[in-house]
Amino acid sequence: MHIADGYLSPETVVVSFAVAIPLWVYAFRKLKAKMNEETIPVLGALSALSFVIMMFNIPIPGGTSGHAVGATLIAIMIGPWVSFIAVSLVLLIQAVVFGDGGISALAVNALGMGLIASFSGYYLFELLKKYKFAPFIAGYTSLVFASFFVALILGIQPLFWSHDGTPLYFPFDLKVTIPMMVGGHLLFGIAEGIFTQVVYALLKKEKKVTYEI
Amino acid sequence: MKSNVFKILAVMVLLVPLGLLTQNPAWGEWESDYYIKILGYLPKGMADAKGVTPLLPDYSMKGGNEVLWYYLSALIGIVLIFAIFYAVSKIGKRRVSKS
Numbered sequence: 001m002h003i004a005d006g007y008l009s010p011e012t013v014v015v016s017f018a019v020a021i022p023l024w025v026y027a028f029r030k031l032k033a034k035m036n037e038e039t040i041p042v043l044g045a046l047s048a049l050s051f052v053i054m055m056f057n058i059p060i061p062g063g064t065s066g067h068a069v070g071a072t073l074i075a076i077m078i079g080p081w082v083s084f085i086a087v088s089l090v091l092l093i094q095a096v097v098f099g100d101g102g103i104s105a106l107a108v109n110a111l112g113m114g115l116i117a118s119f120s121g122y123y124l125f126e127l128l129k130k131y132k133f134a135p136f137i138a139g140y141t142s143l144v145f146a147s148f149f150v151a152l153i154l155g156i157q158p159l160f161w162s163h164d165g166t167p168l169y170f171p172f173d174l175k176v177t178i179p180m181m182v183g184g185h186l187l188f189g190i191a192e193g194i195f196t197q198v199v200y201a202l203l204k205k206e207k208k209v210t211y212e213i
Numbered sequence: 214m215k216s217n218v219f220k221i222l223a224v225m226v227l228l229v230p231l232g233l234l235t236q237n238p239a240w241g242e243w244e245s246d247y248y249i250k251i252l253g254y255l256p257k258g259m260a261d262a263k264g265v266t267p268l269l270p271d272y273s274m275k276g277g278n279e280v281l282w283y284y285l286s287a288l289i290g291i292v293l294i295f296a297i298f299y300a301v302s303k304i305g306k307r308r309v310s311k312s
Contacts, residue, residue, distance in 0.1 A: 097267055098272050100267075
């Protein structure tokens with residue numbers, strides 16, 4: 001789901017940053033409000049978990065692979081705004097240090113894997129939290145939603161930005177991106193669901209003591 | 214530190230080479246050759262793309278041991294994340310004490 005440099009039209013890049021920057025500013029304030037000596041190590045560790053879980057590439061039939069993101073776990077532990085900024089930070093490090101995802105695509109990547117995954121995961125969990133498998137369902141669905149957003153952004157590139165019928169940026173349209181991206185993430189969502197369920201079960205006793213949403 | 218989250222993180226880091234078991238790229242994250250093979254050309258925007266040159270592209274170092282660099286990449290990422298969180302908290306504090 002990490003869009004690379006050169007995949008998005010300049011217009012897409014500008015609009016995505018125009019949407020993301022005010023949200024980052026707001027989320028950053030929320031983050032700072034929650035930071036204290038007790039929460040910083042946990043915040044760091046949950047963000048680090050997101051970074052590491054994204055390194056577990058899972059192959060699927062058809063020759064591609066994918067991975068979990070860990071946004072829902074952070075969202076249900078410390079809140080969706082903090083999760084959004086934490087995943088954005090992880091994506092920034094991945095782009096700059098490891099060439100995983102582009103700098104120009106950072107806003108789109110952060111809106112998908114960060115914002116949409118965090119908020120959909122958070123609210124689904126809140127809705128279902130009396131059920132045992134709420135973390136699994138929230139995690140699973142959040143990844144599918146994020147992949148739908150990324151498929152949408154990639155899929156509109158050839159529709160709007162082609163020259164004489166030749167795509168200038170990402171070349172495959174919605175008829176390809178939606179089934180391929182969302183289809184794949186219907187499987188990778190299982191990994192996100194299991195990760196969220198298991199780690200939440202191990203951490204939930206600490207939640208009440210350490211932080212409030 | 215009392216939280217279980219550090220134990221979970223340690224276990225995940227130990228297991229991280231499992232992520233190398235597949236050589237399959239993520240859908241849409243192909244090398245330029247793939248597009249040329251499938252489409253017969255590389256879209257202009259992709260060919261002209263300028264990004265920063267990453268320090269450790271694909272979590273590896275050319276000629277280095279794949280597993281070792283995957284471990285090192287995980288540790289580098291984690292150290293950077295903690296460094297940034299601590300830096301942000303320091304900035305926040307300084308502003309509070311000044312005002």
